[in-house]
Each structure stands twice: as structure tokens, then as C-alpha cells.
Amino acid sequence: MAIEISEVAKGDEGGRRYGPDNPAPVIEPPRARTHRTPRTTRTNFELYGWLFMRVSGVLLVVLVITHLVIQLVLDGGVSKVSFAFVAGRWASPFWQVWDLLMLWLAMLHGGNGLRTIINDYAQRDTTRFWLKMLLYVATVFTVLLGTLVIFTFDPNIS
Amino acid sequence: MATVTETPTGGMADSAHLARVTFRIRRFNPESSEHAFWQDFTLDIDPKERVLDALHQIKWEEDGTLTFRRSCAHGICGSDAMRINGKNRLACKTLIKDIADLDGGPKAKPVVIEPLKGMTVQKDLIVDMEPFFQAYRDVMPFLITTGNQPSREHRQSAEQRERFDDTTKCILCAACTGACPVFWNDGQYFGPAAIVNAHRFIFDSRDEGAEQRLEILNDRDGVWRCRTIFNCTDACPRGIEVTKAIQEVKQALITRRF
Numbered sequence: 001m002a003i004e005i006s007e008v009a010k011g012d013e014g015g016r017r018y019g020p021d022n023p024a025p026v027i028e029p030p031r032a033r034t035h036r037t038p039r040t041t042r043t044n045f046e047l048y049g050w051l052f053m054r055v056s057g058v059l060l061v062v063l064v065i066t067h068l069v070i071q072l073v074l075d076g077g078v079s080k081v082s083f084a085f086v087a088g089r090w091a092s093p094f095w096q097v098w099d100l101l102m103l104w105l106a107m108l109h110g111g112n113g114l115r116t117i118i119n120d121y122a123q124r125d126t127t128r129f130w131l132k133m134l135l136y137v138a139t140v141f142t143v144l145l146g147t148l149v150i151f152t153f154d155p156n157i158s
Numbered sequence: 159m160a161t162v163t164e165t166p167t168g169g170m171a172d173s174a175h176l177a178r179v180t181f182r183i184r185r186f187n188p189e190s191s192e193h194a195f196w197q198d199f200t201l202d203i204d205p206k207e208r209v210l211d212a213l214h215q216i217k218w219e220e221d222g223t224l225t226f227r228r229s230c231a232h233g234i235c236g237s238d239a240m241r242i243n244g245k246n247r248l249a250c251k252t253l254i255k256d257i258a259d260l261d262g263g264p265k266a267k268p269v270v271i272e273p274l275k276g277m278t279v280q281k282d283l284i285v286d287m288e289p290f291f292q293a294y295r296d297v298m299p300f301l302i303t304t305g306n307q308p309s310r311e312h313r314q315s316a317e318q319r320e321r322f323d324d325t326t327k328c329i330l331c332a333a334c335t336g337a338c339p340v341f342w343n344d345g346q347y348f349g350p351a352a353i354v355n356a357h358r359f360i361f362d363s364r365d366e367g368a369e370q371r372l373e374i375l376n377d378r379d380g381v382w383r384c385r386t387i388f389n390c391t392d393a394c395p396r397g398i399e400v401t402k403a404i405q406e407v408k409q410a411l412i413t414r415r416f
């Protein structure tokens with residue numbers, strides 16, 4: 001019978017064995033439910049978040065694909081995109097609303113997706129907190145800046 | 159049990175059905191080392207036996223220190239869920255011929271056996287199940303009714319019983335929860351098994367605690383953390399459609415809130 005014991009195990013046997021007088025350290029299960037586990041929130045936040053991801057995802061498929069086709073395929077492709085082209089489109093409230101909707105939905109959809117990923121993968125509570133803060137600041141900044149530009153866009157700027 | 163045939167006494171006929179299979183087992187003993195290590199055991203064993211029989215053969219005839227849980231040995235108690243060749247299964251329901259590389263000759267791949275992932279290993283194949291059972295207790299897995307004590311049985315039609323039949327089959331082996339990547343990364347998540355057992359009561363026509371359980375599962379670490387990865391459905395030794403049950407709980411939450 002071939003019994004192979006790896007080097008690590010052999011190396012550790014000998015002098016410093018654990019026993020009744022030298023007990024092995026207690027290994028806490030990673031983030032088990034303890035008295036410090038956060039209380040339930042009793043809100044529907046996660047439910048709305050989950051629904052929002054589905055609804056915004058479907059809307060974004062339409063919004064983004066149409067946007068890409070207009071910007072990159074029709075009328076000579078990407079080379080036609082210039083200041084004048086953007087100014088021409090934003091002259092119409094329809095495209096303003098379109099772009100506004102796309103901006104908000106895409107940012108919130110992506111932001112919520114990243115929030116979920118951080119919740120799933122950040123190991124320590126402080127890492128989790130600061131990553132989420134960074135995410136929220138970046139999301140709010142981008143959304144506000146984009147909204148500002150869409151509403152205050154001046155085609156006659158020099 | 160197959161017999162060890164190092165010194166075959168009965169000639170070829172006795173050992174003809176035996177195959178040589180190597181089992182590579184993840185060992186850990188906190189009293190001798192803080193490191194886990196792999197140990198290979200090569201057995202001559204009938205491939206129609208189960209992995210549990212191989213573990214028994216190792217424990218009884220090779221190395222008595224090998225530690226694992228098992229009680230019923232027939233897929234009822236749910237104590238021997240472990241990772242066999244990278245997939246969570248019950249050792250007592252897994253036939254060696256189904257998972258071992260029997261035609262590989264001397265170069266055959268070993269059968270790799272590890273403890274469940276995502277839970278603290280206590281010794282060899284034994285993990286700490288406490289977080290798992292904590293989540294189970296948190297969904298209140300018992301009948302909740304109001305009013306006077308009933309003087310006769312709670313009646314239920316065959317269709318009403320059928321509604322939650324699938325989730326009554328759970329044996330709490332933790333194969334599903336131990337296969338869930340969300341649980342691996344964050345033990346705060348209830349995990350599939352707790353949701354399966356909540357489902358069993360939420361959809362039971364006799365039970366009146368559905369709203370409470372849905373409330374619990376509506377929280378941060380409840381059903382909305384499920385990413386429909388389907389690892390749990392793949393792992394369940396009882397063939398429960400675990401992911402479907404989780405989705406049904408989500409659906410119930412949405413239809414109740416709107």
C-alpha cells in the first residue's frame with residue numbers, strides 16, 4: 001500500500017505537537033452569525049434592487065443598442081461624430097431624454113451590480129465599507145455631471 | 159465489504175472483480191499540524207462499492223485516524239456530504255465505478271476527496287456545521303399556526319401537498335450550501351438549504367407563518383443574494399430543484415409586495 005505523506009505534514013510533527021496542555025488555536029468560522037451580526041432591516045430595498053436590475057437591463061438593451069447603431073454605424077460611422085453632430089441631436093428634447101435615461105439607468109445598474117460584487121467578495125468589513133463609499137461617490141459624481149451637461153449644453157459655446 | 163487481497167488466498171476468482179483505485183484524501187489534524195495535506199491510499203476494491211466503503215476500508219484496515227462523519231450509510235441522514243472529485247456528493251450514494259478512473263492503469267487519476275468548502279474544517283473530512291444549522295434555525299423550520307389547539311388533523315388536498323413536495327425531501331446534508339460561491343465568500347448568506355426548508359413551509363397550506371419567513375428571507379442576506387448559479391441544484395443528492403425553490407420564494411415575495 002502506497003502511503004505518501006507530504007513534506008509539510010512531516011515537517012510539522014515532532015516537538016510542537018498540540019495536546020491537552022498545548023491546545024490548538026480555536027478557528028472562528030468566517031463571519032458566522034454572532035451577536036454582532038447586523039440586525040434585519042425589514043425594508044424592501046434588496047427586493048427593489050433586484051427588480052430594478054431586471055427592468056433596467058431590458059430597457060438598456062434597447063437604449064444602448066440604438067445609441068450604438070446611431071453613433072457608430074449609420075451615416076458614415078464614427079467619423080461623423082463631432083461637436084456639431086452632438087449639438088444637432090441634443091437640439092431635440094427626445095434625444096435629451098433618451099441620453100438622460102441611458103445615463104441614469106446605466107450608472108445605477110452598473111453601480112448596483114458593483115455593490116453586489118463588493119458585498120460578495122470583500123472579505124473585511126472595513127474594505128467593504130470603503131469600496132462601497134468609493135463606488136457611491138463615483139456614481140453620484142458621474143450621474144450629476146452627466147445630467148448637468150445634458151441640461152446646460154450650449155451649442156453656441158466658443 | 160470487499161476484502162483486502164494483498165495475499166490472495168482463494169486464487170484469481172476471488173480478486174478478479176477488484177480494481178486498484180487510489181484515493182487522495184485531504185487530511186487535517188489541528189493537534190499535530192496547522193497545515194492540511196494530501197494523503198494517498200491505494201486500495202484493491204470492488205468498483206461497485208461506494209466511496210463510503212473505501213473510506214471504511216481505509217479507516218478500519220489502513221489508518222484508524224482518518225476521520226469523517228457517517229451514520230446511516232444509506233443516504234438518509236445527510237452526515238457524509240463531502241467534495242468528491244470536485245463535486246459535493248454523499249459518500250454513501252456515490253459508486254466508485256462512476257467516478258474513478260478505472261482504465262488508466264498505473265497512471266490512473268486518483269479519486270480526490272475533500273471536506274465541504276466554505277465551512278471550517280475541524281478534522282480531516284469533518285467541518286463545523288454550526289453556521290449551516292444557524293441559518294436553518296433562523297428560517298423557523300416548523301409548523302406555525304394560530305388559534306386553538308386543533309382537535310383533528312389539518313386537512314390538505316393532494317394538490318396542496320404536491321406544491322411543496324420537492325422541498326420536503328431535504329436531508330440537511332449541506333452539499334448545496336457547501337457548493338454555493340456566494341456562501342463561500344460570505345457566510346452571512348442564508349444559503350440554499352435554509353431557503354429550501356423555508357420553502358417547504360411557505361408553500362404548505364397548513365402553515366400560517368409564511369409572511370414571517372418571507373420577511374426574514376427578504377433581508378440583505380436572504381434570497382436576493384442568490385445569483386442563480388445552479389451549483390446547489392447540481393450538488394443536491396436528493397435531486398431537489400434547489401434553485402427553482404429559491405426562485406419561487408423570490409416570486410412569492412414579489413407578488414406579495416405588489
Ligand code: SF4
Pocket residue numbers: 236327328329330331332333334335350351354393394395396397398400
Ligand atoms: S437541499 Fe439537497 S443538498 Fe441541500 S441540504 Fe437538502 S438534501 Fe442536502
Ligand code: FES
Pocket residue numbers: 227228229230231232233234235236237238239248249250251
Ligand atoms: S451516511 Fe447517512 S447520508 Fe450518507
